[in-house]
Amino acid sequence: MSDDIKTRLLDAAQLLVQTHGHNGYSYRDLATQVGIRTASIHYHFPAKTDLAVALVRRYYEFVSTAMKKIEGEHTSLAKRLEGVAAIYSGCLSANHRICVASALAAEYSSLPREVQEELNRLITDSQGWIAHFFEEGKKRGEILPARDPAALARLWYAALQGALVVARATDTTVLADVTNILQQLTIQG
Amino acid sequence: MSDDIKTRLLDAAQLLVQTHGHNGYSYRDLATQVGIRTASIHYHFPAKTDLAVALVRRYYEFVSTAMKKIEGEHTSLAKRLEGVAAIYSGCLSANHRICVASALAAEYSSLPREVQEELNRLITDSQGWIAHFFEEGKKRGEILPARDPAALARLWYAALQGALVVARATDTTVLADVTNILQQLTIQG
DNA sequence: GTCTATAAGGGGATAGAC
DNA sequence: GTCTATCCCCTTATAGAC
Numbered sequence: 001m002s003d004d005i006k007t008r009l010l011d012a013a014q015l016l017v018q019t020h021g022h023n024g025y026s027y028r029d030l031a032t033q034v035g036i037r038t039a040s041i042h043y044h045f046p047a048k049t050d051l052a053v054a055l056v057r058r059y060y061e062f063v064s065t066a067m068k069k070i071e072g073e074h075t076s077l078a079k080r081l082e083g084v085a086a087i088y089s090g091c092l093s094a095n096h097r098i099c100v101a102s103a104l105a106a107e108y109s110s111l112p113r114e115v116q117e118e119l120n121r122l123i124t125d126s127q128g129w130i131a132h133f134f135e136e137g138k139k140r141g142e143i144l145p146a147r148d149p150a151a152l153a154r155l156w157y158a159a160l161q162g163a164l165v166v167a168r169a170t171d172t173t174v175l176a177d178v179t180n181i182l183q184q185l186t187i188q189g
Numbered sequence: 190m191s192d193d194i195k196t197r198l199l200d201a202a203q204l205l206v207q208t209h210g211h212n213g214y215s216y217r218d219l220a221t222q223v224g225i226r227t228a229s230i231h232y233h234f235p236a237k238t239d240l241a242v243a244l245v246r247r248y249y250e251f252v253s254t255a256m257k258k259i260e261g262e263h264t265s266l267a268k269r270l271e272g273v274a275a276i277y278s279g280c281l282s283a284n285h286r287i288c289v290a291s292a293l294a295a296e297y298s299s300l301p302r303e304v305q306e307e308l309n310r311l312i313t314d315s316q317g318w319i320a321h322f323f324e325e326g327k328k329r330g331e332i333l334p335a336r337d338p339a340a341l342a343r344l345w346y347a348a349l350q351g352a353l354v355v356a357r358a359t360d361t362t363v364l365a366d367v368t369n370i371l372q373q374l375t376i377q378g
Numbered sequence: 379g380t381c382t383a384t385a386a387g388g389g390g391a392t393a394g395a396c
Numbered sequence: 397g398t399c400t401a402t403c404c405c406c407t408t409a410t411a412g413a414c
Contacts, residue, residue: 005379020299023212026407040380042409098295101358106287106295108357110209116358123358151370154355155348158367162351163343168297169290169305169312178347181340185374194397215389229398231391 018097056118067129077137207286245307256318266326287353
């Protein structure tokens with residue numbers, strides 16, 4: 001299939017973005033890993049920016065799909081948040097990656113505008129999905145009535161992103177620790 | 190003074206690291222900003238790695254000093270955490286920077302070993318200082334007895350780092366929101 | 379779709395004059 | 397300490413053959 005090599009290029013690029021950053025890999029790295037020449041990559045993605053945009057869009061779909069699956073499979077807030085945390089612990093367990101969102105956001109000012117815009121969408125909507133879980137949880141009395149669902153969502157999202165980043169330099173189980181204590185602090189009962 | 194240009198180089202490099210990342214700036218950028226030629230920079234920092242190491246060490250001293258000042262000026266856990274949050278909100282207000290720690294941690298695998306080691310120390314000790322505040326706070330009954338000070342410190346550190354990163358793509362007051370809700374959730378009373 | 383060849387410029391770094 | 401000149405490799409990207 002013609003899509004196959006495109007997928008393999010995106011897979012390789014994603015791993016490199018999540019470990020080295022957008023400015024930390026080249027078409028040469030990709031070529032070596034996928035087994036073609038750098039010039040051939042330009043056939044699939046004319047410019048590196050095109051690749052980056054495609055990468056963020058694909059990642060957006062991945063997160064979006066995962067969130068919908070969580071919503072369908074679990075009704076309790078605690079279980080849903082567990083599912084959200086699992087998305088990000090999945091990154092960590094595969095080669096000490098961080099989320100594509102924070103990998104790119106760290107280099108924000110150096111990114112092409114198109115990539116910045118896709119990134120804004122990814123981050124805004126990711127927080128939005130989590131906020132949605134908190135709003136439903138509030139209606140079900142699963143958090144203290146005084147708490148703001150949107151603020152809790154921002155906290156969870158920031159903490160999960162930060163935990164992955166920090167995990168690299170401390171090797172401890174930061175993400176698991178953060179998830180546990182967040183559950184204790186936010187869930188009512 | 191001979192140190193002056195060294196300081197200006199470190200200042201310029203730090204801003205670039207906090208906005209573009211280590212792989213996102215060059216000696217050329219530095220040269221333009223400081224007003225000398227790239228070759229002259231090599232006199233002060235023979236290799237880019239040397240500059241990066243010096244940068245992280247200087248930043249370590251900055252954070253270390255700030256933490257000691259917080260400990261001396263405030264005794265309550267709430268006030269101390271406010272002080273810690275102020276360190277990071279200071280980054281944000283100056284050119285939408287993120288912390289040097291997360292900027293570099295995002296590109297971890299692509300960094301020279303010496304830089305990785307300095308970064309490990311920065312992140313480990315930063316968490317350690319916050320954990321120290323929580324331990325004292327626990328003795329003073331300012332958190333619930335059941336809470337683990339180390340875990341709370343990890344949560345705070347991850348959330349602050351993550352909030353700065355996320356703030357770039359959402360422009361909202363994420364850091365302030367995260368700090369507020371963390372205070373509500375962690376402080377007893 | 380993938381290749382070779384090649385362009386044009388950026389990257390870190392060094393030698394040696396001043 | 398800073399400069400000019402230079403090296404050599406990497407980087408993105410294009411042209412055109414297969």
